[in-house]
Amino acid sequence: MTFLSPWLLAGLAGILIPPIIHLLLRRKPKRVIFPTLHFILTSHKKTSRRFRLRQILLMLTRCLLLGLLAFAIARPLMVSEDQSGMDAVDGGTIFIVLDTSYPMQYRLDDESLLMRAKIMASNLVGRANTQYGLIVADPKPELVLSELSADASKVRDSIGEIKPGLHGRNLSAALSLAYSMAAESSQDQLNSVVVLSTPAGLKDLARPPPGSGQIKLVPVDVSDGNPLPNRAVIDVSIRAAPEMGTGHWELTTRIANHSNEDAKKLPIWLAIDGQTVVNGLVDIPANEEASKVFYVALGEQQSGQAEIRIADDALTIDNRYPFWMIPAEPIRVLAVNGSPNANPYKDELYYVQKAVEPAVASGVRIVMKSLGLDRLGQVDLDLYDVVMLANVEKVTAEFSRQLTIFVKKGGGLFISCGEQINAIELNRRLGPLLPRTIRSKKIAGDAAASNEGQDRRVAHLKLFNRKHPIIENFAAPETTSLALAQIEKFMLLDPSPNAGGDVIMSLDNGAPFLVGRRVEKGRVILMTTTIDRDWNDLVIRPHFLPLLVHTLRHLAQTKTTQSKPYTVGQLATIATTDWGAGRIRLPNGKRIDLQSNPGDTEIRFAETKQTGHYSLDPIDETRKTAPAFSVHLDTSYAKLSSRQATVGEDVTASQAKTSLSSTRELWHYALLLLFVMLGSEAWLLYRLRIRSRAGTA
């Protein structure tokens, strides 16, 4: 038995207080001459022994009361003789492998599992002729003390200084380290490796490798075999939900219930910028997961720092899941109308404008400005992401020069054809940008086709380049309404592609329909037919809308809307184009300066030790703070209990349960005994008082 506060055992001196009080307050007897001494003698003989016994018992009870009080506040710990089988290892080396992963912050009886583990580890220390090695099983296990030590106080101090982490565990690496050190330390004596972890952590521990000497693996379940029910938010997925309205998001969160009891009506909250915006209840069957879907619109002023939270349990830190809701930047499109018409239905850009209206644009905000050819000279192209030339006959040399610079700097150019096009002029002015040289207009139907008895008056989209980013968005493009579109006229292109150009979609007659090309940092797409109903009915097909949106996004080179979340300790990557020189702001508000080297496209960031929201804080004050990424716990550790042990498979867990029961705090029992003694003292006192009252009656 050991004590957590052994100096408080000095209070045991208190057991001397009752005898001292008795001696100090002892009364001098009166003297009375009494005739009926005969009866006094017989009565005294009968009762004196019993009375004396009661008085001695009362004295002993009071002494015990004070002793028990001192004993209880010294917090005794019972370490049984067979504790972990460690008694046989005097003279060897004990490697204590301590799990510091976040599940060890689980609170059992108002004490964290890590604290229990530290107490157990401290109790192992202090054996004669024994050296100790202390290993913390974090993702990069290492020896806490630089070398093995036989100094008990030093080892205990080191154990006391161990702090809990938010990371997972790496018991395999920790055990490998322990085994290798044990093999080096002594081959003659029995070395022990004591692993202190949760039942889940103790599953499938690696055995000592053959030839590593006498090594005994002692797993210790710090939960003492108690059930460890836990609930955790394990995932959040986000998608735009335009069907719910402009700027709406659909958040699907998954919650796991790692317990043997169903969770009924578990409260769940979604908070944005620290304010709860929506809440709900969720039922989760025992040992299963459940999903909860929220629809929410992000306000203009909201930063997008979001967090899903569920009702707290014994492990609170996995009840929160931080993430960013990053609204997509709008795609700014300048549409040059080559065939304007007062009748809206006949205007070249009518269908395009309808397609990019916010409510139907699949959550992608597209801001389009249309201009006539006559106003092009007044336009600053830097204000746009994509320039669309719709059935434009020709462009001026100046505009051509601006357009080339615009594209080379990363802008997007979309060209659609039509009756107005002057192929020669376009090839001349925009030749360096076009994916292919434009030739002549082609009508899909011909006499030969009609003679074959088939409807060859129109062409259909048939060949799709599945590797192209635009087509990747369609699971089976051949089955979509795109394949049903009837193309009556189209422009033929030069069959020899320019550098970088590739065909994205082709007609069934083999003619290219959609051709793309990369020009330095920019992209160009050429559609060989009109973007209105003049030459085809594609624009009224349902899949025209996603085709147009994906094409514009491709040209604008928009990023994935949501940043990738990381788990604690994971290496995060930040694109330099997003950020440049500046600082990264951690969830606790601390800033870390980061510099990228010229030519680097991304920076790796390793200080992801905190959960929460990380943001980019540019040194250039004109730039706004931008979301970077979020870090959450590795929820694969959220299940603390082990599954049922099977013979030969999970022996360690059952061993652990046995060894656990041998270390137990006793102050509860001491207090219980103290209350029993108090009751006994009161009863004895009552009996004596009753006798006394009867005696004086």
Next chain:
Amino acid sequence: MHQSPLIDPELFGRLSGLSIRFDGHVEGAVTGFHRSRAKGSSVEFAQYREYAPGDEIKHIDWKSYARNDRFYVKQFEDETDLRTLFVVDTSKSMDFKIDDNPKKITYAGQLAAALAWTLIQQGDAIGLLTHGAEIGTYLPPRSRPEHFWRFIRNLEAAQCGGETNLASALTHVANLPLKRSNVVLLSDCLEFTENFISILKQLRRRHYVSVLHILDPSEVQFPFSDLTVFEDAENHSEQQVDPRAMAEEYRSAVSKWLDELKNSLSDGQVNYKLSTTDIAIETAVMTWARGRQR
């Protein structure tokens, strides 16, 4: 009147109208109102008895002879005075009192004086025997009024000392040349031997015996609570006890002793009355007198 602590004139005044009768037969020298064993010539018819030679002829009932043709003699109740011998215990244990109550010996003397006064007022004879470890004063029963004062003086002169020896005292009484008398024992009876009881029963064969058991209230109630060394009044042995521990047991033992004493004496047709010294003398006298007239 002689001034004595044993005499309370007011009490005696109230007792002057009291008469103490015995329903048994006593033998006396003068005529009184107690029935005599002797059948005499008084007017109160007692019974018929067959004539025997020696009977006086005048006592033959001739009417009965005429009816039965046999001689019967008429017998009549004779009336005589009462002799009462007060046996007062003067052992050391009687010299005990606690609080404001009188000593047991004083109480016994006052009680004996009151009874003696009542008896001598109705013409009965009173005698006295004091005894401690040994026999003290013996005053034979007399009915003359001046005898009462001798009785009082002897009571006053009695000194307490020695151990109780009731057996010896009662044996002495049995050997006294007394006619059938009323023997009244005033004692705390702190003699725990069967001998004392058996001698009392033997004495009852010849005399009418009454025991006035006198105890201090503390001896019955045991009102102590503090740690105390108790010393025996007679043999000076001592014991330190915590009264809280054994008061109940003590009271139970005393109660049992008193019950056994009462039952044993009742079996032997000995009149028994317990008087603690906090009971008024008048009450004790009246109670005893009523007990005699059952």
